Amino acid sequence: MIKKHLLLLFLSIAMLLNGWAQNKGHIILSTGKFITGNDPSWSQPGFTDTGWKDQRLGEPWQRQGFQDYHGYAWYRIHVIIPSSLKASAAWKDSLRIFLAHVNDVDETYLNGKRIGKIGTFPEDPEGYISKWPAVRDYHLSASDPAIKWDADNVIAVKVYDGGGSGGIFMGTPYIDMLQKIDGISFENPAETIQYLPGGRAARILHISNHFNTQAEGTIAYTVYDAIEKKEIAKKDIKVTLAPFSQQNYTIEMPHKMGIEIAIDFIESQSNEKRTFKQVLPYLLTPAVSATPRINGAKLFGVRPGSPFFFKIPATGQKPLTYQVKNLPAGLTVDANNGLITGKLTKAGDYKMILVVKNKLGQSERSFTIKAGNLLALTPPLGWNSWNCWGLSVSDEKVKSSARALMDKGLVDHGFLYMNIDDGWEATKRANDSTIVPNEKFPDMKGLGDFLHSNGIRFGIYSSPGPRTCGGYLGSYKNEALDAATYASWGIDYLKYDLCSYTEFMPRRNSSLEDNQKPYILMRDELKKQSRDIVYSLCQYGWQDVWKWGPEMNGNLWRTTGDIEDSWSSLYRIGFSQARLSEYASPGRWNDPDMLIVGMVGWGENLHPTRLTPYEQYTHISLWSLLSAPLLLGCDLAKLDPFTLNLLTNDEVLAIDQDPLGKQARQVLNKDSIQIWVKDLEDGTKAIGIFNLNNDFTKATVKWEDLGLKGAISVRDIWQQKNLGVKKGEYTETVPPHGVHLIKVSGFDKT
Numbered sequence: 001m002i003k004k005h006l007l008l009l010f011l012s013i014a015m016l017l018n019g020w021a022q023n024k025g026h027i028i029l030s031t032g033k034f035i036t037g038n039d040p041s042w043s044q045p046g047f048t049d050t051g052w053k054d055q056r057l058g059e060p061w062q063r064q065g066f067q068d069y070h071g072y073a074w075y076r077i078h079v080i081i082p083s084s085l086k087a088s089a090a091w092k093d094s095l096r097i098f099l100a101h102v103n104d105v106d107e108t109y110l111n112g113k114r115i116g117k118i119g120t121f122p123e124d125p126e127g128y129i130s131k132w133p134a135v136r137d138y139h140l141s142a143s144d145p146a147i148k149w150d151a152d153n154v155i156a157v158k159v160y161d162g163g164g165s166g167g168i169f170m171g172t173p174y175i176d177m178l179q180k181i182d183g184i185s186f187e188n189p190a191e192t193i194q195y196l197p198g199g200r201a202a203r204i205l206h207i208s209n210h211f212n213t214q215a216e217g218t219i220a221y222t223v224y225d226a227i228e229k230k231e232i233a234k235k236d237i238k239v240t241l242a243p244f245s246q247q248n249y250t251i252e253m254p255h256k257m258g259i260e261i262a263i264d265f266i267e268s269q270s271n272e273k274r275t276f277k278q279v280l281p282y283l284l285t286p287a288v289s290a291t292p293r294i295n296g297a298k299l300f301g302v303r304p305g306s307p308f309f310f311k312i313p314a315t316g317q318k319p320l321t322y323q324v325k326n327l328p329a330g331l332t333v334d335a336n337n338g339l340i341t342g343k344l345t346k347a348g349d350y351k352m353i354l355v356v357k358n359k360l361g362q363s364e365r366s367f368t369i370k371a372g373n374l375l376a377l378t379p380p381l382g383w384n385s386w387n388c389w390g391l392s393v394s395d396e397k398v399k400s401s402a403r404a405l406m407d408k409g410l411v412d413h414g415f416l417y418m419n420i421d422d423g424w425e426a427t428k429r430a431n432d433s434t435i436v437p438n439e440k441f442p443d444m445k446g447l448g449d450f451l452h453s454n455g456i457r458f459g460i461y462s463s464p465g466p467r468t469c470g471g472y473l474g475s476y477k478n479e480a481l482d483a484a485t486y487a488s489w490g491i492d493y494l495k496y497d498l499c500s501y502t503e504f505m506p507r508r509n510s511s512l513e514d515n516q517k518p519y520i521l522m523r524d525e526l527k528k529q530s531r532d533i534v535y536s537l538c539q540y541g542w543q544d545v546w547k548w549g550p551e552m553n554g555n556l557w558r559t560t561g562d563i564e565d566s567w568s569s570l571y572r573i574g575f576s577q578a579r580l581s582e583y584a585s586p587g588r589w590n591d592p593d594m595l596i597v598g599m600v601g602w603g604e605n606l607h608p609t610r611l612t613p614y615e616q617y618t619h620i621s622l623w624s625l626l627s628a629p630l631l632l633g634c635d636l637a638k639l640d641p642f643t644l645n646l647l648t649n650d651e652v653l654a655i656d657q658d659p660l661g662k663q664a665r666q667v668l669n670k671d672s673i674q675i676w677v678k679d680l681e682d683g684t685k686a687i688g689i690f691n692l693n694n695d696f697t698k699a700t701v702k703w704e705d706l707g708l709k710g711a712i713s714v715r716d717i718w719q720q721k722n723l724g725v726k727k728g729e730y731t732e733t734v735p736p737h738g739v740h741l742i743k744v745s746g747f748d749k750t
């Protein structure tokens, strides 16, 4: 069901965590016999498949002439397994059959013996459950009689595709002998970094043996200072790992930018080596002050007559008390939690002052409510389930992330949306055609009430097509009913994803009208609801949606395909937004997709983002400069100190939330240095100096290139400190794929 390609992501994660590299003598399975349909006899080795088509393995069948086919299909892969494979292996225990990923469900046989199944088929008691993110890595004892050494073997794979692409994909299938090193992993969660006093940090290295055999080897590590260009520590450690055991080693190092750790593990029996590299996640955001500070949006849109609710996001030592000066009639504020509720019946701009106090002091800030037709006057800040849980999202998971959003203080920094993405819908509508959630969401209205009572807004996902991208029910021909159902659950935000609606659009050259039609339908239904629902268009930027998104009353629109947690994806999506600057304004945002920091995974098996810390600073800085929605796509319950620090820099978030609503312009792109400038409401400018090189690079901003002159004051936004007055130009060393984010003021225009 996945349309987009997460190939690199899964392969390298797999290799990093479980050592899924091919071992010596491996046999690549490049083609197989293929047929659509389903017949159990196709699993049998004696079956004659000569009439079947040939398929390349590792690419969806849609790319091999089966364009519109979804449903069952079988592969029969013929392979001679030489006994020399076993004879030459250092460890002769198990044969591995690696099939990469399967869209969406597979049941795999070797010579008629079932060796594995991942996901469930429609006819199974549980019904269809896609498990495309799982890697099919099947192991058999080398003495299993099912293996025919030196003869033709048939690996038969029954596959079910529930929508989108189908078949064996995202990797090259192969056979090899498993080695002990395949059972060794280095776990890399950022929470195993400890920040110590005195500018030091410690990396706790967990090394685990996942196999039922003892493994021996050497850990060889070096700690390198990439700014000073020198090695600062180096050590070899001999290790013996008992079956299913884990050992921890602590590596100490300075806590600063540019510290890189390289670890090799060499397994003694096979002499195979796996390498693991990490940049030390370094903290830049200063600790939150105990005195009150008001964060988040300064501008808020509501339709006259709709229920109003807004929680004042504020940090500071608890308890905090909240007050609003000039609160318009019709609204009240809860002094204990800062929740403003009520109704404004008349259109217009309502200006007020928010006041938050604690025993150490107080903070005030202006706040404007614009009662009119526009919602989301600043880019939505919050969470969405997709990059994290994928289709395995559940009520419990949403609640646990919502609790973490509150407990870890993200709400206080303005993260106020919790959006459920695909995977919440039941397989059938109710008898009266009402959409119903599946068993993972026992009480949608209850979930909404829980979120609202904590000041959090509630988002949901659907498609204008009959099916969502995950193969769940879409809103096709039920738009009115669905919009009303969402409103009855208390939904505040709808992500509307084109997916299977393309069935109703000409395959090639679909017109603007074809593209707009489904979004007009839902726009008109949302308008009729008695509550405000932010409208998020998701159609990957087709037909320049930024030009007509406002006409759809879209508050935001995806500008590209799906993001993944890799530099290439971040680079491709983030740095291609320059031409869209003019299309962003309050309530009308370009959406370069959700954030890929923290524990992500698009399913049940989460992993820490593969972006380096440098790239993560780039991600958050660039998205803020772009006035992009900041929707966290990670398990918030597992938020580590680095990611929390990264996400809670109020000066960075203020750039994203700036009420002027401009999107940064790219003003320089030379020698892999890019400079992006965003005009801010207070007349200052935020400047991102990005280094797209693979090394630390000195970058210079010449004020005249930005049309500025004079004695310019520079502030480092991540560290929240003034850097003084700089004349003519400003130079800073920027990390690889990293950023230096500054704000400038006091300038004259040239």
Ligand code: GAL
Residues within 6 Å of the ligand: 386, 421, 422, 461, 468, 469, 470, 497, 499, 538, 561, 562
């Ligand atoms: C994709 C969309 C993703 C996610 C997914 C759900 O089309 O771009 O963001 O919503 O569908 O199946």
